[in-house]
Amino acid sequence: MNVDTGLVCQSLRKVFLARSVNEVVALDDISLRVEPGDFVTVIGSNGSGKSTLLNTIAGTVRATSGSIWLDGEDITGVPEHVRARSIGRVFQDPRAGTAPSMSIQENLAMAYMRGHTRTLRPGVPSPLKKQMREALSALGMGLEDRLTTQVNKLSGGQRQALSLLMATVARPRLLLLDEHTAALDPNVAATIMDLTGKLVQQLHLTTLMVTHNMEIALEWGNRLVMMHAGRVILDVPGSEKQALTVAGLVDKFHEVSGEKLAVDRLLLE
Ligand SMILES: Nc1ncnc2c1ncn2[C@@H]1O[C@H](COP(=O)(O)OP(=O)(O)OP(=O)(O)O)[C@@H](O)[C@H]1O
Ligand SMILES: [Mg+2]
Structure with a gap:
């Protein structure tokens, strides 16, 4: 895999509580390449590993194995506060990103x-x-x-x-958004999404945006990644994404996961 530009995750694995009865494989061999300037929307059911993926990229969570590269630099072992110089993050809770x-x-x-x-x-x-x-x-x-x-x-x-x-x-060289509009009223969420789109475009930011809202995932960005059980099960490029509907996306999920989509936030909204 060419690791010179953009973000590259190579065989990324994260196991929480390894070798205990509560062991969770949150990331199960994720390999992902995000080109500079790509705006990738990430969806997936509860517990599928979306936040863990972002946390591992940001350095909040240490990968069990595998490597992470940003613009040609292996950042796998770089501490979180150092990565923060080149990685911007926004979380679900509006109180998380600012000093009150x-x-x-x-x-x-x-x-x-x-x-x-x-x-x-x-x-x-x-x-x-x-x-x-x-x-x-x-x-x-x-x-x-x-x-x-x-x-x-x-x-x-x-x-x-x-x-x-x-x-x-x-x-930042990378912007990570984890359900950053989920806690807001619909109107306010729409304003923040417009603002996000504007900033990403103006600054040509390479962006990963987790959302549980399929409509938002389809409307924004130039690529869509779906996670399930710690794996990337679907990776839709911009050309296909434009023609995709929520119903089409649910069908694709059933097709690739072989499971009925759990009745969780993905379908309730
Ligand atoms: N610090 C932790 N310790 C133990 N298990 C964890 C920890 N963080 C996450 N997990 C587990 O890892 C799995 C993936 O969690 P993660 O938060 O990445 O999911 P998610 O896709 O972001 O879900 P949601 O849509 O609910 O936000 C879950 O089974 C979760 O319980
Ligand atoms: Mg999450």
Whole structure:
């Protein structure tokens, strides 16, 4: 497998609680190559290994075996905080990506400084403030006039928009989104999804986005990966994805897994 560019997972395996009665094979020999600029949507039933895949790529979880390469660098053994310089993440919980008692500008300053060795000095220099205002105004939420507002005063949607901005301002080599619109009201979720699409496109971000919503998985991105029991069971390229419907996707799942799709969030929504 060519590992020079993009993200490459090679025979990735993660076993939790190995050799115990509760042993779980969360990732079962995953090999995946994501080209630079690809926007891959990832779906799969509960417990199929989606979050574990993202956590293993980000370094939160250590792979049992296999390797991970990012733009030609073997990052398998690189600690999470070092990987964080080149990997942006947004989680389901809007509170996860931001420091609650700090202001919008303090949070953003941290995000801008990521990847730089410079230490953060108190106060935000005015050129950076200008940059922040511009980035915030692109969100269309009026946050550019609230730089000194504490983040815990923001709504879930505003906070998730800020999380998204923080995960992307330093232009990460990889963006990992784990059901980042699932906890939001439908309207707010749609706004955050539009914003995601805009940022990914503008910054040409290589992106993996986990969602349990098949419609979102079909609407966004240029490739769709379906996981089941720790494996990638379906990998749909953009050309085929455009013509695929939710019903078609469910049929494909039955075809490749040989199982009836469990009545879980995949079908309930
Ligand atoms: N820290 C852990 N310790 C033990 N088992 C774990 C741990 N993290 C995940 N697992 C198990 O690994 C499997 C995959 O979990 P994972 O969270 O990756 O699934 P998922 O596809 O993200 O599911 P969901 O749609 O519910 O978010 C599950 O069986 C889960 O119980
Ligand atoms: Mg998950």
